[in-house]
Amino acid sequence: GAVVSQHPSWVICKSGTSVKIECRSLDFQATTMFWYRQFPKQSLMLMATSNEGSKATYEQGVEKDKFLINHASLTLSTLTVTSAHPEDSSFYICSARDPGTSQETQYFGPGTRLLVL
Amino acid sequence: SQKIEQNSEALNIQEGKTATLTCNYTNYSPAYLQWYRQDPGRGPVFLLLIRENEKEKRKERLKVTFDTTLKQSLFHITASQPADSATYLCALPTSGTYKYIFGTGTRLKVLA
Numbered sequence: 001g002a003v004v005s006q007h008p009s010w011v012i013c014k015s016g017t018s019v020k021i022e023c024r025s026l027d028f029q030a031t032t033m034f035w036y037r038q039f040p041k042q043s044l045m046l047m048a049t050s051n052e053g054s055k056a057t058y059e060q061g062v063e064k065d066k067f068l069i070n071h072a073s074l075t076l077s078t079l080t081v082t083s084a085h086p087e088d089s090s091f092y093i094c095s096a097r098d099p100g101t102s103q104e105t106q107y108f109g110p111g112t113r114l115l116v117l
Numbered sequence: 118s119q120k121i122e123q124n125s126e127a128l129n130i131q132e133g134k135t136a137t138l139t140c141n142y143t144n145y146s147p148a149y150l151q152w153y154r155q156d157p158g159r160g161p162v163f164l165l166l167i168r169e170n171e172k173e174k175r176k177e178r179l180k181v182t183f184d185t186t187l188k189q190s191l192f193h194i195t196a197s198q199p200a201d202s203a204t205y206l207c208a209l210p211t212s213g214t215y216k217y218i219f220g221t222g223t224r225l226k227v228l229a
Contacts, residue, residue: 108160
Protein backbone atom coordinates (compact mmCIF):
# COMPACT_ATOMS: atom_id res chain seq x y z
CA GLY A 1 0.00 0.00 0.00
CA ALA A 2 0.90 3.66 -0.31
CA VAL A 3 3.37 4.79 2.33
CA VAL A 4 4.03 8.34 3.48
CA SER A 5 6.92 9.20 5.76
CA GLN A 6 7.67 12.28 7.80
CA HIS A 7 10.88 13.56 9.27
CA PRO A 8 11.60 14.33 11.99
CA SER A 9 9.13 12.45 14.17
CA TRP A 10 9.61 14.96 16.94
CA VAL A 11 11.47 18.20 17.44
CA ILE A 12 12.11 20.56 20.32
CA CYS A 13 13.25 24.06 19.51
CA LYS A 14 13.69 27.45 21.10
CA SER A 15 11.22 30.23 20.49
CA GLY A 16 12.16 32.29 17.45
CA THR A 17 13.86 29.53 15.51
CA SER A 18 12.60 27.93 12.31
CA VAL A 19 11.77 24.27 11.95
CA LYS A 20 11.50 22.28 8.73
CA ILE A 21 9.36 19.16 8.46
CA GLU A 22 9.63 16.83 5.48
CA CYS A 23 6.86 14.71 4.01
CA ARG A 24 7.71 12.02 1.47
CA SER A 25 5.61 9.62 -0.55
CA LEU A 26 7.75 6.50 -0.66
CA ASP A 27 6.22 4.34 -3.36
CA PHE A 28 4.07 6.66 -5.40
CA GLN A 29 4.10 10.10 -6.91
CA ALA A 30 1.94 12.69 -5.22
CA THR A 31 1.05 15.82 -7.12
CA THR A 32 -0.94 16.97 -4.12
CA MET A 33 -0.07 16.74 -0.46
CA PHE A 34 -1.90 18.15 2.52
CA TRP A 35 -0.63 19.55 5.81
CA TYR A 36 -2.69 19.24 8.97
CA ARG A 37 -2.25 20.36 12.54
CA GLN A 38 -3.77 18.57 15.50
CA PHE A 39 -3.94 19.89 19.03
CA PRO A 40 -4.53 17.50 21.95
CA LYS A 41 -7.99 15.96 21.97
CA GLN A 42 -8.96 17.93 18.88
CA SER A 43 -9.60 17.07 15.29
CA LEU A 44 -7.18 17.35 12.42
CA MET A 45 -7.32 20.84 10.98
CA LEU A 46 -6.25 21.32 7.40
CA MET A 47 -3.63 24.02 7.11
CA ALA A 48 -2.77 24.00 3.45
CA THR A 49 -2.73 22.07 0.21
CA SER A 50 0.68 21.57 -1.31
CA ASN A 51 0.80 21.38 -5.09
CA GLU A 52 3.86 20.15 -6.95
CA GLY A 53 5.28 22.87 -9.15
CA SER A 54 2.99 25.62 -7.92
CA LYS A 55 2.20 27.63 -4.85
CA ALA A 56 0.47 26.09 -1.90
CA THR A 57 -3.08 27.10 -1.09
CA TYR A 58 -3.72 27.96 2.52
CA GLU A 59 -6.86 27.59 4.57
CA GLN A 60 -8.49 30.62 6.07
CA GLY A 61 -6.67 31.85 9.14
CA VAL A 62 -3.36 30.12 8.35
CA GLU A 63 -0.48 32.55 7.89
CA LYS A 64 1.34 31.64 4.71
CA ASP A 65 4.40 33.67 5.70
CA LYS A 66 4.68 31.74 8.92
CA PHE A 67 4.07 28.28 7.51
CA LEU A 68 6.12 28.02 4.34
CA ILE A 69 5.35 25.10 2.09
CA ASN A 70 7.53 23.88 -0.75
CA HIS A 71 6.52 20.97 -2.94
CA ALA A 72 9.86 20.49 -4.63
CA SER A 73 9.19 17.17 -6.34
CA LEU A 74 6.48 14.60 -6.87
CA THR A 75 7.58 12.78 -3.73
CA LEU A 76 8.56 15.56 -1.34
CA SER A 77 6.79 18.43 0.37
CA THR A 78 8.27 20.48 3.19
CA LEU A 79 6.63 22.61 5.83
CA THR A 80 8.77 25.24 7.52
CA VAL A 81 7.47 26.84 10.67
CA THR A 82 9.24 30.18 10.73
CA SER A 83 10.02 32.04 13.95
CA ALA A 84 8.26 29.38 15.97
CA HIS A 85 6.54 30.32 19.21
CA PRO A 86 5.14 28.16 22.00
CA GLU A 87 1.62 28.43 20.57
CA ASP A 88 2.91 26.65 17.44
CA SER A 89 3.57 23.56 19.51
CA SER A 90 1.37 20.89 18.03
CA PHE A 91 1.25 17.63 16.10
CA TYR A 92 1.80 18.23 12.39
CA ILE A 93 0.67 15.57 9.96
CA CYS A 94 0.95 15.41 6.21
CA SER A 95 -1.03 13.32 3.80
CA ALA A 96 -0.91 12.52 0.13
CA ARG A 97 -3.25 11.21 -2.49
CA ASP A 98 -2.20 8.36 -4.72
CA PRO A 99 -4.27 8.84 -7.87
CA GLY A 100 -2.93 5.56 -9.17
CA THR A 101 -4.90 3.58 -6.61
CA SER A 102 -7.66 5.85 -5.38
CA GLN A 103 -8.63 9.41 -6.09
CA GLU A 104 -10.30 9.85 -2.74
CA THR A 105 -8.12 8.12 -0.19
CA GLN A 106 -5.50 10.10 1.66
CA TYR A 107 -2.47 8.34 3.07
CA PHE A 108 -1.11 9.95 6.17
CA GLY A 109 2.40 10.25 7.48
CA PRO A 110 3.18 9.27 11.06
CA GLY A 111 3.19 12.90 12.19
CA THR A 112 5.75 15.27 13.69
CA ARG A 113 5.46 16.44 17.26
CA LEU A 114 6.75 20.01 17.62
CA LEU A 115 7.49 21.53 21.01
CA VAL A 116 8.58 25.16 21.09
CA LEU A 117 10.12 26.27 24.35
CA SER B 118 -21.14 25.96 7.66
CA GLN B 119 -20.34 22.28 7.28
CA LYS B 120 -20.15 20.46 10.57
CA ILE B 121 -19.29 16.94 11.63
CA GLU B 122 -20.13 15.51 15.03
CA GLN B 123 -18.75 12.41 16.64
CA ASN B 124 -19.32 11.36 20.19
CA SER B 125 -16.31 12.85 21.93
CA GLU B 126 -16.79 10.68 24.99
CA ALA B 127 -14.79 7.51 25.12
CA LEU B 128 -16.57 4.28 24.39
CA ASN B 129 -15.63 1.30 26.55
CA ILE B 130 -16.83 -2.12 25.54
CA GLN B 131 -16.06 -5.68 26.49
CA GLU B 132 -13.93 -7.85 24.25
CA GLY B 133 -16.01 -9.84 21.79
CA LYS B 134 -18.87 -7.34 21.69
CA THR B 135 -19.76 -5.11 18.76
CA ALA B 136 -18.66 -1.49 18.96
CA THR B 137 -20.82 1.07 17.19
CA LEU B 138 -19.58 4.59 16.56
CA THR B 139 -21.62 7.44 15.14
CA CYS B 140 -20.80 10.26 12.76
CA ASN B 141 -23.40 12.95 12.12
CA TYR B 142 -23.06 15.83 9.74
CA THR B 143 -25.03 18.96 8.96
CA ASN B 144 -25.21 21.53 6.17
CA TYR B 145 -23.69 18.97 3.89
CA SER B 146 -24.40 16.45 1.18
CA PRO B 147 -21.13 14.58 0.63
CA ALA B 148 -20.69 12.18 -2.24
CA TYR B 149 -18.81 9.82 0.07
CA LEU B 150 -17.53 9.46 3.59
CA GLN B 151 -14.41 7.87 5.03
CA TRP B 152 -13.42 6.33 8.33
CA TYR B 153 -9.90 6.40 9.72
CA ARG B 154 -8.18 4.90 12.73
CA GLN B 155 -5.72 6.96 14.73
CA ASP B 156 -3.47 5.60 17.44
CA PRO B 157 -1.93 7.96 20.02
CA GLY B 158 0.93 9.97 18.57
CA ARG B 159 0.41 8.57 15.08
CA GLY B 160 -1.16 9.71 11.83
CA PRO B 161 -4.58 8.40 10.80
CA VAL B 162 -4.85 5.17 8.85
CA PHE B 163 -7.54 4.77 6.20
CA LEU B 164 -10.11 2.06 6.91
CA LEU B 165 -13.17 2.36 4.69
CA LEU B 166 -14.84 4.62 2.15
CA ILE B 167 -18.57 4.51 1.50
CA ARG B 168 -20.35 6.37 -1.28
CA GLU B 169 -23.72 8.07 -1.12
CA ASN B 170 -25.34 5.37 -3.27
CA GLU B 171 -24.07 2.60 -0.99
CA LYS B 172 -26.06 1.72 2.09
CA GLU B 173 -23.46 -0.51 3.62
CA LYS B 174 -19.80 -1.46 3.19
CA ARG B 175 -17.89 -4.27 4.87
CA LYS B 176 -14.26 -5.12 5.36
CA GLU B 177 -13.42 -8.09 7.54
CA ARG B 178 -14.83 -7.24 11.00
CA LEU B 179 -15.69 -3.67 10.02
CA LYS B 180 -19.01 -2.46 8.71
CA VAL B 181 -20.01 1.06 7.72
CA THR B 182 -23.47 2.38 6.91
CA PHE B 183 -24.35 5.67 5.29
CA ASP B 184 -27.80 7.20 5.66
CA THR B 185 -28.00 10.34 3.56
CA THR B 186 -31.51 11.09 4.82
CA LEU B 187 -30.45 11.07 8.46
CA LYS B 188 -27.07 12.56 7.51
CA GLN B 189 -25.40 9.88 9.54
CA SER B 190 -22.82 7.14 9.23
CA LEU B 191 -22.43 4.27 11.65
CA PHE B 192 -19.16 2.40 12.06
CA HIS B 193 -19.30 -1.09 13.55
CA ILE B 194 -16.51 -3.36 14.75
CA THR B 195 -17.74 -6.87 15.38
CA ALA B 196 -16.02 -9.34 17.70
CA SER B 197 -13.98 -6.47 19.06
CA GLN B 198 -10.47 -7.06 20.40
CA PRO B 199 -8.23 -5.03 22.71
CA ALA B 200 -6.08 -4.28 19.64
CA ASP B 201 -9.03 -2.36 18.21
CA SER B 202 -8.60 0.26 20.94
CA ALA B 203 -7.90 3.56 19.20
CA THR B 204 -9.56 6.78 18.13
CA TYR B 205 -11.79 6.50 15.08
CA LEU B 206 -12.32 9.52 12.85
CA CYS B 207 -14.86 10.14 10.16
CA ALA B 208 -13.99 12.45 7.30
CA LEU B 209 -15.99 14.07 4.55
CA PRO B 210 -14.78 15.86 1.45
CA THR B 211 -15.59 19.50 0.99
CA SER B 212 -17.71 20.00 -2.06
CA GLY B 213 -15.87 19.51 -5.33
CA THR B 214 -12.45 19.07 -3.78
CA TYR B 215 -10.22 16.42 -2.27
CA LYS B 216 -9.91 18.44 0.92
CA TYR B 217 -11.44 16.78 3.95
CA ILE B 218 -13.13 17.86 7.13
CA PHE B 219 -12.50 15.52 10.03
CA GLY B 220 -14.63 14.83 13.04
CA THR B 221 -13.05 15.05 16.48
CA GLY B 222 -13.04 11.28 16.70
CA THR B 223 -14.36 8.79 19.19
CA ARG B 224 -11.93 6.98 21.44
CA LEU B 225 -12.71 3.30 21.69
CA LYS B 226 -11.35 1.11 24.43
CA VAL B 227 -11.92 -2.62 24.25
CA LEU B 228 -11.59 -4.25 27.63
CA ALA B 229 -10.10 -7.74 27.90
